[in-house]
Amino acid sequence: MIGVVPALNACEGEHSRGFTFLGAKGPGEDLFVSFHDLRLSAQRRAAHYAAAGLRRGDRVALVVPEGEHFIPAFLGALWGGLIPVPLYPPVSLGKLDAFMDALVGILNIARPRVLVTTERVGKVLWSAVGRIASIEKVITTEELAKDAGSFPAAADVRDDEIAFLQFTSGSTALPKGVMVTHGSLAANCRAIIREGLEADGAKDKAVSWLPLYHDMGLIGFVIAPVWYRISVVFIPTMSFIKNATLWMETIHKHRATLSFAPNFAYALVTKRAKPEQIARWDLSQMRVFGCGAEPINPGTMRAFLQAMAPAGLKPEALLPCYGMAEATLAISFVPLEEPLQTDRINAERYHADHEATPVSNGSAFLEVVSCGRTFVGHEVTVQDDDGRILPDRHIGGICFRGPSLTAGYWENPEATQAAFRDGWLHTGDLGYKVGDRVFVSGRIKDILIVNGRNYHPQGIEWLVNEIPGVRKGSSVVFTRPGAASEEIVVAAEARADDAAALKAQIVARVSEEFQLAVSDVALVPPGTLPKTSSGKLQRRKTREQYLNGSIGRTSRVGSTRLAVAKHLALSLVGRARHEVRKLLGG
């Protein structure tokens, strides 16, 4: 199989298919770039990089919000055998300091020689650049668009060479850069396009609003389509967030057949679409609405299908999938034309026996969405803690192997060894198999996934621990299933003097620092959150206790009843004090 650079080179002469950028020429004016022209503009960027003295293997950081500027800058780096490092741009509200810290943290690990950005974003970034020792030069996308003399030849890269670094988490804590290789990219793009989607550039057209610094947007909708010359219409991510119905509007207008998004986007568009818009849309040509990148809520999926049915959307167009950056992108896809399939399993047996037993006669159940099967040449197994492969319907860690595996984390052998063991990627997700079908039911790794983005709980816990009233080192952050996305829950040990005020403060601080909505705060008496024998808080166990309602009811030491009684007494005293203060007008 040929690599991405030869594939880009083969775009010569392809004038009718290409990328369309919504509103890139002004309000309502779209920009079309054929694959032929895309190849030329990538070559031009490669010439600029060469002139700046960049050599094969050098990293190039990219902070470029607009797709029409980002894509040529990214492909130009690949053309020259450089290693692009795509990063998210500073576009959220009031988060400049936190953004800069995260950027500096990542780039001091990636050590790029050059930072590529736009003139406008560059004005915001300048103060961070001085804190990244490796950066010799900032190049704007405006400069990259200028003439550059003769184009360099395409780099002749090997399969095991790094194509780019994909940083996976949105917070400052522990940035890890996945090393996507040219070989893993080729294998995964082929699996997605040929096997998963059976896509054909002559008939198919894709629509994407996904951010391009994220694996699903970048690999799924830029790199793979270049390979197979599938036309794509790009909606700026921010335009989608501001007006979610633009997604369906664009699919309708362009008669698109393929699109992907995380669960939250389906919830958002279902909420925002008005009946008169749906009545006007024709979505009957849509072959695939892929859903991945965060846990899939069957209720969200059914609500979306039901809402869009008047627009002619076929239920079997919905295609749940499973994947992660460590596997390049995709691990498993539901086969085409297969309608949404869920598995209802006995909740009690799931938690107590770690088995997924189909539910009978009205007992409490969990509903898990089938994420389909993996691709030819790849393998998914479910393993126990000792690496033994478990039989069907037994819950364990989901493991993956095959040519789509990436080379691990950039300059982080410890994290690489932890996730890539014995030839398997240990995904950190919990699930089970039924035949060849993969069901993802939970998570071993400590990651929060909200609106398709990953957060480490540690950063949030550090913040909560600093809030006066919270017992130092006692907070635990985890998620519970929600309708649109996962919902954040904070559990903390506290002396409940004024529990309502402390809860409000925790919600406000987390929201201010991370722009995450905390859905619930569980304040529990000191000494009741579960800890390991070595005194470390146990996130998974805390979450389990929270979900089954037993949180805060068991003391680690001494009498449970006593601790709970003390807590109650204290909170009553606290409330009384609060009432008195209110009476006094204080």
Add this chain to the structure above:
Amino acid sequence: MGESIDVVEMFKQAAFEVDNRRLPDLKPQTVITALGMDSVAIMELVAWFEEKLGVRIPDEQLSKIRTVKDLRDTIARLLPDRQFAA
């Protein structure tokens, strides 16, 4: 030249329409990101303002907006001909 624009009052209405939130105590110095809304809801709220007032706040200016007053000042700069409530 229309009547004066009260960003605080508009904000309360936007928060209710977009995120079903009642914010009776909202003040100009309220930090927007500390209201407990997630980033998607906040951007929808920004879009609500843009649509109501017919402005477009450039993306890279968003990262500098912390408080309701910052939002008011940013919009006021984009609409120099309009009056704004203090």
